[in-house]
Every structure is written in structure tokens, then in C-alpha cells.
Amino acid sequence: MIKIAMMEEIPEREARSYETPNGDNIFITQRDGSFYAYQNLCPHLQVELEFLENQFLDRDQEYIECSTHGALFLVETGECVSGPCQGQSLEKVEITVHSDGGIYLKEE
């Protein structure tokens, strides 16, 4: 397994982008003490979600938001609940948090 981040880099209701060793652009966000990771690709037009660095959440920090057309995604599942890709989902990246505070990619 490969360590991609440390827990303290990603505060509650914030998100950070990372590049995996195989070149994938992903982001990780924290909600209620759990961490969720997704490929940084909107299912609508396959573009990156953020316009400003690490700005993956909407103004209320409730949903993941695509800055291009405003699609909203559930943090816990990546499902699009509003916008042009409603019903589609972000591609989840499997991660695991270890007792050393590291966030590891499960596969690679």
C-alpha cells in the first residue's frame, strides 16, 4: 500500500487534491471523521471538478461541487444529486486510514 496523505492535511469539511503514483488526479475530503476519496473527474464532461485549488465543496461545505456547471455530489457516495449528471457518480478511490495517521491507497 502507498501512503498518499496524512489525516491532519485534510480538516473536517475540507478537501485536498493529490496525484497518485500512476498519475491519477484524486481528491480526499473528511466528513464526520471519515475520509472519502474520488477521482478528480466530473462524470458530465470528464473535466476536473475544481476551479480554485482544493475548492471541491460547495459554499455550505455540504456537497462536492463541480465548478463547471455546478453539479452537486454526496460526500459519502459520490452520487450526483443535482445538475446535468444527476444519477451518475464520481469514481471512488479506495483508501484506508492507519493508526500512524496516514491515508493509504488500497490498490496500486
Ligand code: FES
Ligand atoms: S462538467 Fe461538471 S457539471 Fe458539467
